[in-house]
Amino acid sequence: MLSSLLPPSVREAAYRRKFLENREENLFMGSFESFAAAEAGAPPSKAVGYDNAPADAFYSHQVAFYDYPGLFWLGRALDDGMRSIFDLGGHVGIKYYAFRRMLDYPADLRWTVCDVPTVVKMGRELAVQRESTAQLSFSTDFRDASGYDVLYASGSLQYLPLRISEIIAALPVKPRRIVLNTTAVHPERT
Numbered sequence: 001m002l003s004s005l006l007p008p009s010v011r012e013a014a015y016r017r018k019f020l021e022n023r024e025e026n027l028f029m030g031s032f033e034s035f036a037a038a039e040a041g042a043p044p045s046k047a048v049g050y051d052n053a054p055a056d057a058f059y060s061h062q063v064a065f066y067d068y069p070g071l072f073w074l075g076r077a078l079d080d081g082m083r084s085i086f087d088l089g090g091h092v093g094i095k096y097y098a099f100r101r102m103l104d105y106p107a108d109l110r111w112t113v114c115d116v117p118t119v120v121k122m123g124r125e126l127a128v129q130r131e132s133t134a135q136l137s138f139s140t141d142f143r144d145a146s147g148y149d150v151l152y153a154s155g156s157l158q159y160l161p162l163r164i165s166e167i168i169a170a171l172p173v174k175p176r177r178i179v180l181n182t183t184a185v186h187p188e189r190t
Contacts, residue, residue, distance in 0.1 A: 003055065009130065015029065016029065020032070020043055020045065020126075025110070026062075026155070028158060028184065031186045031189055033189075034062065035144040035160070035161040035162075036160075041103045051188070061094070061097050061098050063098045063099070063101075063102065066098060066169060066182050067095070067098065067099075067154070068180075069181055070152065070154050070179055070181030071094070071099055071102060071103070073143065074099065074103065074150065074179060075102075075103050075183075077149065077150045077177050077179070078103060078104075078105070078109070082149035082150055082176060082177065083149060084107050084110040084111075084112075084147075084148040084149045085089045085109070085110070085112070085148065085149065085150045085152055086112050086114065086145035086150065086175070087111060087112065087113045087114065087154075088114050088142060088152065088153040088156055088157075089114065089115060089149060089156020089157070089159060089160065090113035090114065090115060090154070090156070090168070091113065091115055091119055091123070092113070092115075092119060092122050092123035092126050093111070093113050093123050093126065093127060093136050095138050095152070095154055096111045096113065096132070096135075097130070097132075105135065108136065109135045110137070111125040111136050112137045112139055113136070113138050114138075114139045114140065114142050114154070115138070115140070116140065116142065119141050120138040120139070120140050123136075123138045124138050142160075142162075142167050142170070143170055143171065145167075145171055145175065146173045147172075147173040148175050149175060149176040150175055150176065150178070150179060151168075151177070151179070152178075152179045152181075153179070153181070153183070154179075154180075154181040154182050155181070155182040156176075157161045157180065157183050158183070163190065164178075164180070184185075
């Protein structure tokens, strides 16, 4: 890519400009020691979190190339007889709707999405419209994941105030399988 020929300082300045001007992409920038430090470091021109944005703003039923690892492991979980999926940060059920076109959902599947209140409200309304309430439900409390077969998080961990280890530790009954997909990582920090 041509941009890789530019010095790092020029690339970083260009990305920062893109980040600050962005209105449609799900971008993030920086590495922080804690959620509170990330909140404090957010540009004043940007809203923090998803509980203040239109819940349908990021909805897409498309399956992207980065979804296939998660799709594969969820399919294996269903093949292994697992019937409950807790989708941590799953928005309005994006992956439930996208993956049902590619996976054979069993009739007794129970898929619960956990997200912020505004998004959950929109997700519930969408589930009613799409007649999906028999399998799809919503929560605003990650602790509701206790007892689920699968804990699934796709592209959401960097937005949560707790680390995944803290989330798992808080569950009285741990999931049988954890599927983490499209998770931001840093070469030196947790």
